[in-house]
Amino acid sequence: MLATIRHTPPQPPEAPTLVIAHGLYGSARNWGVIARRLADRREVVAVDMRNHGDSPRFPVQGYPEMAADLAEVIESLGAPVDLMGHSMGGKAAMQLALTRPELIRRLVVADIAPVAYSHDQSQHARAMASVDLSTIKTRAEAEAALSAGVDDPALRAFFLQSLDLRQHPPRWKLNLPVLEAEMPKIVGWPGTEGQFPRPALFLTGAQSQYVRPEQRETIRALFPKARFAKIPGAGHWLHAEQPRAFEETVRVFLEA
Template structure:
């Protein structure tokens, strides 16, 4: 089963458990601050998706498999339905689960992704991480310097380096990079899943992101007829990291409506 980080409710739970599924190259640890703040009235469980963090390594990374992983976690938590939040790759896995096992989910939050195939390719970033000679790395600063030769964006490097375990000698990536690179067509794609999730769903996007476009709304509404749409000003694809308080408040209002 997937590794999880559980954030118990600060008081007696008044709402269903919230499960959080991170995006590509991320982990449940990335969501620590938001998860703890949302745990004031409910338990929050952040997962490490397969081939990420401390979760098991598998040879494949398809959305039906990722949805089955999430279903196993949800069924282990006790009473269903739960609320489910997914960002990017995790958002697609969450949509896949909602369309195939709708009884498990009360409310769905999809952060900056649509149920469509994308043309962009993230294999360059997997290769950049894999090409670093970790036997020469002893500090995060050294790792950042090595990665800067391949990735210009310091914010993106900082995000990737959250998945570098410097306690190990030599350090190791908490990512199954060969599989993620090989399975990239599935990750940026969409399996064309049919079905209808007839419960409330929030599609929350960064106003400066180009991942969810106006032309995607017809496809979204066909699968999620109760979909609502909201944008966070000044945020891009990493909206939860760029505008965490605004992200948290928007999610809270939707889940508690």
């Protein structure tokens, strides 16, 4: 089963458990601040997706498989739960909602649509894999080495959250060869049919291009109770760029 980080409320839970599925190259740890804040009156369980963090390694990274992983976690917690996913995690959450809707009470999809994208993220897997970890002892050394393949300091900082410097030599807590090989599936969409009959929030960054107005018809066909909201001043990493606004918007939707 997927590795999880559980955040327990100070008092007995008053609301359904919230499960959080991170995006590509991320981990449950990335969601610590938001998860802790949302755990004031409910249990929040952040997962490491397959081939990420402390979760098992598999040779495939398709959305049916990722949805099955989430279903296993949810069934162990007691369904139905509220489910939130960002980017790759959002697609896995949508896949589960369309195929096992009885497991989910409310769905939050952060900055992704149920469509195939043309962009390719495999260059980042290659950049991380190219770092000679045998020479790395500190985070600063790792960042300097990674800068050869990743120009954006914010992206480097995000990727380095998945570098385990406690190991000697350090190791990436990502199955980089599989993630690179399976990239067509990750940026794609399996064309899943069906409908999720309960409320779904599609929350996007106002500066992001991942969810376009012309995609709303596709979204509504699969999620007829879809609602749409934008976070001002945020791009694709909306939960990291505007965490308080993100948290408050999610809270209002889940508690409506």
